[in-house]
Amino acid sequence: MSLVSYLENTLPPSPQREEALSLIRLGLSFQKHHRVGKRPGPLKAYLLEVTARIETPLTFDRLLDELELEAARRNIYGTEASPIEKVDRVWEVIVFHHPRAGRQSLTFKTIRNKLTWCKLNLNP
Structure with missing residues (x-):
């Protein structure tokens, strides 16, 4: 189970939940690129x-x-x-x-x- 689906199932529906989920989704997309920088030429x-x-x-x-x-x-x-x-x-x-x-x-x-x-x- 992913973090987003876990939070969808555990948190009650509210605008704060949707904001938190959107921030987590955004953070997860950046996590893919973490520590991947420009390599030396x-x-x-x-x-x-x-x-x-x-x-x-x-x-x-x-x-x-x-x-x-x-x-x-x-x-x-x-x-x-x-x-x-x-x-x-x-x-x-x-x-x-x-x-x-x-x-x-x-x-x-x-x-x-x-x-x-x-x-x-x-x-x-």
């Missing part, structure tokens, strides 16, 4: 994987060094080796190959923001 997931390999302290310069190595791996071993195509420190741009959207140029500020997210979500 391919870039965040990849950066989380890369930052887990970097020894502490985790800094932006160390991340850039690691991403440059990833870009070099991609040049040597092909597109399957890494989604990072290029790290340009002069223009402060990283070229990332998104699985669905294709090539994306990302600024260092965007990567810094994602690094902050990675630091918060790394397992200690």
